[in-house]
Amino acid sequence: MAKENKGFVTHITPRSEDFSQWYTDVILQSKLVDYAPVRGCMVLRPYGYAIWESIQRVLDKRFKETGHENVYMPLLIPESLLLKEAEHVEGFAPEVAWVTQGGNDILQERLAVRPTSETMFCTMYSKWVSSWRDLPMKYNQWCSVMRWEKSTRPFLRTSEFLWQEGHTIHATLDEAQAETLQMLEIYRELAEESLAIPVIVGEKTQKEKFAGANSTYSIEAMMQDGKALQAGTSHNFGTRFAEAFDIQYLSKDGKLEYVSETSWGVSTRLIGAIIMTHGDERGLRLPPVIAPIQVQIVPIAQHKEGVLEACEEIANKLKSVGIRVDIDDRDTLSAGFKFNDSELKGIPLRIEVGPRDIEQDIITYFRRDTLEKGSFSKSLLLNNVSVLLNQIQKELYSQALKFRDERTADVFNMEELNNQVQIGFARAMWCGDVECEDKIKEETGATTRNMPFDQTPIGETCVCCGKKAKKLIYFSKAY
């Protein structure tokens, strides 16, 4: 049942006029989040948190199917642990928040509010592993982390954010690499099949990789302003952390060996990706797989006899097959208001139930993805709603894919690259030197996204320096 008061519903700034303002209008008015009294922090409201729960539901199932277990590590990390892996420290030190006092006493050693938990997992793994029989260990945790960012935006970059972080250790480098790619694939599947967001899957450059990783892989999505959003990452650490934290085991042939380690994570940033991929002038558009409410039933003239009862009957039928349905039975609100409200909230399918429908024994529906209204015989309810929800899921994906493809182009020189990254993604050949990466960033504002797994070359020479190219790579402006 809808429980909210009316609240205010006002004008949403058009995307074309000011994309940033549109984003802010949508997230606040659809009641996903609100600003918190703490700098850079957001409050996830029930509707926003429900989307996160949907994402958790889908991912957690896949994690468990692939042999992972959930654990929980402490929020506070002693400074000495954080200092153990040099590159890792250097990467995270500037954005760590510190606890220096307990009660009235100054602490002997200050404690970091975790920015990520590699060091904590490593510390524990070093205690828990002694034999090859203990391996692999594949743990994940759902938690929040804190990074003291200079500038923040709800979902995209906040001081504290919710995420999952998987940390695994393996006997061999090959096993760790297989794990890294398997989790990346699960992220791709989540993005494309559940969130209806097409992603570029590939490897990050050395410059853009995670602090302390041997290699980092990512999924990259295009937002409606043509900028990229890194939507998930998976890292292979090789034995670097194992050496720093002394995580060793006795192998089958009795030798002391270092473990190979991975980590991988996605965050509530994914919700930002959903909004900026699918949203339109009326508000959110949520993919049915993760929409907290899949079908919104709006009673028309709900005071009239039989209307609410008819709504209940339809809702119960849909619930019986696991469809998430809600009846907006707030009285004193007009049907028109409720229509706009359900569209603002991005509910994929709306069913309008009024005296006419009841009399004619039909279901009148409205699709959020195409804004089409239609009707069918009530006897077809269960079948047709399922079909419609599937169609909406696919339609959102294909709209997003079409948009991305239209805004992606192959470029062969700096001028073309510069022009292309103003509107979207540029595919280019690259020599592999960080100097070219830096120069391109300097001159165009674009950074490398990733090197896709399909490395079919589109040319011979580096887009920047003209020397022999080594890699096909994506450039774009990024969040």
Add this chain to the structure above:
RNA sequence: CGAGGUGUAGCGCAGUUUGGUAGCGCGUUUGGUUCGGGACCAAAAGGUCGCAGGUUCAAAUCCUGUCACCUCGACCA
């Protein structure tokens, strides 16, 4: 952290130039009439004007300081 902007009722704002009773719209509450694309009428509640100093008979308004937020740049899931 550099540049610019904004803080007045739950939300959006006016009032500040020229100091003099705290305003408007939306929302909220109560009652009634409505109900197929953002309903209407009537009554009501709600504010130490971001915070701290100062000037003045008198400060939302002038001065000083400070905090927060927003936008744009440098760093990041």
